[in-house]
Amino acid sequence: MLIGWAYGLLWIAVLLYIAYTALRRHWLGLGATSAATLSWGLLTAGLADRGLAAGHWPMVGRYEFPLCFTWAILTIYLALETAWHERRAGAFVLVIALVVAGYAASRPSGDKNPSPLLPVLRSAWLQVHVLSAVIGYGAFAVAAGAGLARLPARAPSQATAPSPDAEGRKWLPAAADAERMIEWSLTFGFPWLTFAILAGAIWAQNAWGRYWGWDPKETWSLVIWLWYLLILHLRPIRSWRGRRLAILAIIGLGLVFFSFIGVPWLVRSAQLESLHGF
Amino acid sequence: MYNIFGLVSIKARRKMPASRIGFWASTGSRLLWRLFSQLKFAALLLLVVLLLAAFGSSLPQIPPEVAEDASRLAFWREAVRGKYGPFADLLWSLGLFRFSRSALFLAPLALLVVSTILCTLNRWRGVCRRALNRDVVCPEAVFESSPHRARLEAQADTRLWQTLRESLRERGFRLRSATSEGVLYLRAERNGLSPLATLVNHFALLLLLAGALLSGFWAWREELVIPPGETARISHSQGLALRNDGFTIRRYPSRAAASYEANVTLIEEGEPVRSGLIRLNMPLAHRYVRLYLRGYEGKEGAYTLRLLAGYDPGYPLFVIAGCIFLVSLCVSFFLPHACIQARMEPEGALHLAGHADRQAYAFAEEFASLIAELRQRMEKQDAS
Numbered sequence A: 001m002l003i004g005w006a007y008g009l010l011w012i013a014v015l016l017y018i019a020y021t022a023l024r025r026h027w028l029g030l031g032a033t034s035a036a037t038l039s040w041g042l043l044t045a046g047l048a049d050r051g052l053a054a055g056h057w058p059m060v061g062r063y064e065f066p067l068c069f070t071w072a073i074l075t076i077y078l079a080l081e082t083a084w085h086e087r088r089a090g091a092f093v094l095v096i097a098l099v100v101a102g103y104a105a106s107r108p109s110g111d112k113n114p115s116p117l118l119p120v121l122r123s124a125w126l127q128v129h130v131l132s133a134v135i136g137y138g139a140f141a142v143a144a145g146a147g148l149a150r151l152p153a154r155a156p157s158q159a160t161a162p163s164p165d166a167e168g169r170k171w172l173p174a175a176a177d178a179e180r181m182i183e184w185s186l187t188f189g190f191p192w193l194t195f196a197i198l199a200g201a202i203w204a205q206n207a208w209g210r211y212w213g214w215d216p217k218e219t220w221s222l223v224i225w226l227w228y229l230l231i232l233h234l235r236p237i238r239s240w241r242g243r244r245l246a247i248l249a250i251i252g253l254g255l256v257f258f259s260f261i262g263v264p265w266l267v268r269s270a271q272l273e274s275l276h277g278f
Numbered sequence B: 001m002y003n004i005f006g007l008v009s010i011k012a013r014r015k016m017p018a019s020r021i022g023f024w025a026s027t028g029s030r031l032l033w034r035l036f037s038q039l040k041f042a043a044l045l046l047l048v049v050l051l052l053a054a055f056g057s058s059l060p061q062i063p064p065e066v067a068e069d070a071s072r073l074a075f076w077r078e079a080v081r082g083k084y085g086p087f088a089d090l091l092w093s094l095g096l097f098r099f100s101r102s103a104l105f106l107a108p109l110a111l112l113v114v115s116t117i118l119c120t121l122n123r124w125r126g127v128c129r130r131a132l133n134r135d136v137v138c139p140e141a142v143f144e145s146s147p148h149r150a151r152l153e154a155q156a157d158t159r160l161w162q163t164l165r166e167s168l169r170e171r172g173f174r175l176r177s178a179t180s181e182g183v184l185y186l187r188a189e190r191n192g193l194s195p196l197a198t199l200v201n202h203f204a205l206l207l208l209l210a211g212a213l214l215s216g217f218w219a220w221r222e223e224l225v226i227p228p229g230e231t232a233r234i235s236h237s238q239g240l241a242l243r244n245d246g247f248t249i250r251r252y253p254s255r256a257a258a259s260y261e262a263n264v265t266l267i268e269e270g271e272p273v274r275s276g277l278i279r280l281n282m283p284l285a286h287r288y289v290r291l292y293l294r295g296y297e298g299k300e301g302a303y304t305l306r307l308l309a310g311y312d313p314g315y316p317l318f319v320i321a322g323c324i325f326l327v328s329l330c331v332s333f334f335l336p337h338a339c340i341q342a343r344m345e346p347e348g349a350l351h352l353a354g355h356a357d358r359q360a361y362a363f364a365e366e367f368a369s370l371i372a373e374l375r376q377r378m379e380k381q382d383a384s
Helices: A002-023 A026-054 A061-084 A090-105 A124-150 A175-208 A216-234 A243-269 B020-037 B039-056 B070-084 B087-093 B096-101 B103-132 B140-145 B159-170 B196-218 B314-334 B360-383
Strands: B148-153 B174-180 B183-190 B220-226 B231-233 B240-251 B257-268 B271-279 B284-286 B289-299 B302-311 B338-344 B349-356
Touching: A002 A026, A002 A061, A002 A090, A026 A061, A026 A090, A061 A090, A061 A124, A061 A175, A061 A243, A090 A124, A124 A175, A124 A243, A175 A216, A175 A243, A175 B314, A175 B360, A216 A243, A216 B039, B020 B039, B020 B103, B039 B096, B039 B103, B070 B087, B087 B096, B096 B103, B103 B196, B140 B338, B140 B349, B148 B360, B159 B174, B159 B183, B159 B338, B159 B349, B159 B360, B196 B314, B220 B231, B220 B240, B240 B289, B240 B302, B257 B289, B257 B302, B271 B284, B271 B289, B338 B360, B349 B360
Parallel strands: none
Antiparallel strands: B148 B349, B174 B183, B183 B338, B220 B302, B231 B240, B240 B257, B257 B271, B284 B289, B289 B302, B338 B349
């Protein structure tokens, strides 16, 4: 129930952010932030309630993991909005959160029922590995949202203090603000993803006797890690900032989505072997 | 004077050395050095490796136990031939059914390792200089070329200088000052050693790959199938055997399996040395061998165990290198080096120059805020 209300409020928040972006009324912005914050609170409570009912942290499977992913996106975005007093990227970021939450909502009822953990998942490394992956992916989603907001802006990228958009596109965040959000999110998310992969490797060694087996899920986590490593290497090059950086961040989120939706489909359709089929 | 994919441009030497071969060899090695040291080239290699990994993940991979058994390997090959038809032989010859060991994947990975090494060798002096440089008196060029610059005019007194020092201290900078020919110099730094973290994390990545290499060449794994009460020898570990003393399934109230426990006795040179439990996620370790629970067969009271015995010398190095990499990454990202240099002339002109390794926007805001604060304090002092 709590999760359902959180999802509904997330819809309202997205609509309010879009209205704020279009009309730039302060009360719309306040309403959007309030709705997003309330949605976050209900989602937190809903996940805690589910965890207590199931007897384990609610981060397993194709229902719980996307909910945790949504929670991470909301947490990181709301923290940045509060710190920087900038909510014009909210519509873009929360649409991504809505897509992820929508995926969770579309799961069949069998996936939604809380169930006890499989024996192989009964390990403290579950919390460490999945939580750090969720935080990393959440940060990448915020980066992609800021990237979407950066795409239409024409102001050139400048590492200077934030300033109003020169083209008068006041419904968008200034190019510098969007790029700051992209940069911050990428540098926040990458260590978390690295930690998730390392924790996963240690857990795999304890569970399966090998820390890396080129399982499709493992390989795709490496693909994502390499992609963001590539972005971090291109970032110092002036010609790869601005809109190009935004596009790279958006592609990165595409890879993240493929990893948690596409890889299970790939395993099934190509009849591959995978130890991550849970 | 040519470009390779826009990556490198060189200028031919004006003077030809006596030996033409020597000229081309030295030019060629310079070209390669510069190519491998370039960020764009490293990024290109990263892209190639990740694309190959993504493609390889879409193909079934030969399990290690199948690769070691010729008859099982032939059977497996027939199965993929049935699945992929005429493409199977092509994919097989390219090694894509074990892509992590194929030349197609290892070649760009090796180039990436070489690029990492050369890039580090190319940059380590500059990085160390930046981290360990304690020169306070700096040339004029610093105040003309830094990404953040400001100039303030003040009365020829030291109050502005003191105000600057206080503001920088409040912001967490460590200060060093000096005087040269009547001019005051100040160097304010935060996280001064942080640039070294880049060298550390590149080194850690190489260590990590070294651990993976150790694992690839010297690790072994052996599957054991042990009926109840029976003993099985571990052929990789001389004299070590395991006896199946029982298997327990603990269940949830819903009867779903909650955990599995295998009770085994380790036998060395025919003598039992210890008994222990092997659970999922909790392997049993004996000397350098670790024992894992893979599965079970049979019915209650007469379970046959499927265990995995393994030894991996690369794993500890992998974990240590991974931890070093993570810590140095966090230092590099979250404790970036920032430096503000100041020069005050006897006439009262104050020049400021600042740069930060990362978080450029945050530093830009901080620098602007510092200038605004200085101007505000100057106005207050002038008013009073």
